Amino acid sequence: MIFKDFTFNFRSNLISFLKKKYYLSFLKRLFLLPYKYILSNLRNIFINKNIDKINFSNNDHNLNDYLKYFDCDKSSLVHGYNKFYELELEKLKDSNLDILEFGIHFGASQAAFSKYFNRSNIIGVDKNPYYKKFFSKNIRSLYCDVSDQNSLKLLKDYLGIEFDLIIDDASHIPKHQLKTFIEMFDVLKSKGLYVVEELDIFESYPENYNKNLDNNVSEIREILHHFKDKKDLNLDEITHNIQILSLAKKIEWVKIFRGDYFVNDRNVSEIAFIKKK
Numbered sequence: 001m002i003f004k005d006f007t008f009n010f011r012s013n014l015i016s017f018l019k020k021k022y023y024l025s026f027l028k029r030l031f032l033l034p035y036k037y038i039l040s041n042l043r044n045i046f047i048n049k050n051i052d053k054i055n056f057s058n059n060d061h062n063l064n065d066y067l068k069y070f071d072c073d074k075s076s077l078v079h080g081y082n083k084f085y086e087l088e089l090e091k092l093k094d095s096n097l098d099i100l101e102f103g104i105h106f107g108a109s110q111a112a113f114s115k116y117f118n119r120s121n122i123i124g125v126d127k128n129p130y131y132k133k134f135f136s137k138n139i140r141s142l143y144c145d146v147s148d149q150n151s152l153k154l155l156k157d158y159l160g161i162e163f164d165l166i167i168d169d170a171s172h173i174p175k176h177q178l179k180t181f182i183e184m185f186d187v188l189k190s191k192g193l194y195v196v197e198e199l200d201i202f203e204s205y206p207e208n209y210n211k212n213l214d215n216n217v218s219e220i221r222e223i224l225h226h227f228k229d230k231k232d233l234n235l236d237e238i239t240h241n242i243q244i245l246s247l248a249k250k251i252e253w254v255k256i257f258r259g260d261y262f263v264n265d266r267n268v269s270e271i272a273f274i275k276k277k
Contacts, residue, residue, distance in 0.1 A: 001037065001040055001041065001129070001130070001140070001141055005140055005141065005142055008142065008143070008154075008158050009033070009037075009129060009142060009143035010033050010034070010037075012143050012144070012151060012154045012155065012158075013029055013033060013143050013145075014026055014029060014030065014033075015150070015151075015154065016145050016148050016150070016151050017029060019148075019150060020148075036128075036131075037130065039130070040130040040131065043131075044135045048132060048133055048134060048135050049133060049134050049135075050134075050136065051111050051115065051134050051135070051136045051139075052136050052137055052138075054115075056115070061115075061116075062082075062116075063082050063086050063089075063090075063112065063116045064082035064083075064086075066111075066112035066113075066115045066116050067082050067108075067109075067112045069112070070108040070109075070111045070112045071106075071108055072108035072109045072111075072112050073108075073261075074109060074112070074169075074197075078260075078261050079197075079198075079260060079261045079269045080259040080260035080261070080269065081197065081259050081269070081271055084257045084259070084271060084273070088193060088255075088273055089117075089165070089193070092117070092164070093116065093117060094119065095117070095119065095120070095164075096119045096120060096121075097117050097119070097120035097121075097164040097165060098120065098121050098123075098161060098162070098163045098164050098165075098189075099113055099117065099120055099121070099122045099164065099165045099166075099167070100122075100159070100163045100165070100166045100167070100184070100187075101113070101122065101124050101125065101166075101167040101169060102125045102126070102144070102166075102167065102168045102169060102170040102180060103125070103126060103167075103169035103170040103171075104124040104125070104126035104128075104129055104132060104141060105126070106131070106132055106133040106134070107124060107132035107133055107135070107139070107141075108133070108134065109124075109167075109169065110122050110124045110134070110139050111134040111136070111139070114136050114139055120138065121138055121140075122136075122138060122139045122140070123139075123140045123142060123159070124139065124140070124141050124142070125141075125142050125143070125144045125155065125170075126141070126144070126170070127144070127145050127146075129141035129142055129143050142155060142158070146168075146171055146176040146179060146180050147171070147173070147175075147176050147179070149179055149183065152179060152180060152183040152184065153183060156183055156184065156186075156187060159187060161187070162187050162188065162189045163187055163188055163189060163192060164188075164189055164192045164193070165192060165193050165194075165195070166185075166187070166188050166192070166193075166194045166195070167195045167197065168181070168194075168195065168196045168197065169197045169198075172197070172198045172202065173202065174202050174218035174219065174220060174221065175219075177196055177199070177218070177220050178218075178220040178244075181194070181196070181220055181247070182241075182243045182244065185247050185250070185274075185276070189276070190276055190277065191252075191275065191276060192275075192276050193273055193274065193275055193276075194273075194274040194275075194276065195271065195272065195273055195274070196220070196224070196271065196272045196274075197271050198268060198269065198270065198271070199218070199220075199221050199224070199256070199270040199271060199272050200218075200221060200270040201268040201270075202218060203266075203268075204263055204264065204266050204268045219241070219244075223248070224254050224256060224272045224274065225256065227248070227251060227253075228254045228255065228256050250277050251274055251275070251276065252275040252276060252277045253274075253275050254272060254273070254274050254275075255272070255273045256270060256271070256272045256273075257271050257272075257273075258270055259271060
């Protein structure tokens with residue numbers, strides 16, 4: 001992690017706690033975050049894999065090969081999202097893309113995309129951007145709390161560029177997905193793709209994902225399905241959110257697919273691709 005990004009992460013994280021009046025957490029992070037930054041750099045030296053030094057035998061690998069190599073749950077071994085990403089993005093494989101992904105975990109997804117789109121720059125975003133297993137000169141890690149609109153705005157202002165591909169693989173909580181879409185769709189380039197993974201997982205894990213949902217409904221999922229299914233779309237029927245109504249005018253199409261991951265005999269792998277006009 002470059003020092004400039006750490007200073008943003010440090011400031012943004014502390015601002016979030018102050019605005020929420022979490023003063024004890026603020027004091028803890030004041031000392032903990034520099035330690036995490038130092039530790040993450042030490043891990044890059046002694047533990048983590050530098051993916052720039054990983055050479056594959058040939059350049060004919062598909063996205064699924066890389067996803068499986070880095071143990072990413074987007075692969076055919078788990079969600080099976082690889083086939084949908086390749087369907088929409090294979091033609092851009094040799095392009096210079098700017099990619100933004102919400103949700104880092106161990107950094108497997110960013111590592112796989114960095115190998116597949118090997119001319120691209122990738123930014124991973126997470127509440128904990130310090131703990132990863134992989135790093136690269138083409139991958140940056142930034143802090144954001146997707147539950148906090150102000151944190152999203154701080155990130156948006158700091159980024160200062162537009163992206164060809166934005167992926168929401170963060171909390172999977174519907175209201176967080178909606179907030180992230182509202183704030184970040186504006187920084188998607190014209191003809192760019194915005195992806196929301198596990199669009200329906202909240203239905204299977206109510207204890208984690210939909211505690212505050214009315215009638216077990218996700219507004220962003222409702223909107224995207226209406227957009228997908230109706231040619232003459234009247235969004236006023238399902239939302240009075242002025243920001244969503246404004247963003248909807250910038251959408252060219254929506255495609256929704258279903259992957260392969262089941263929990264308790266229920267598929268929880270719905271994924272949406274939204275193309276900007």
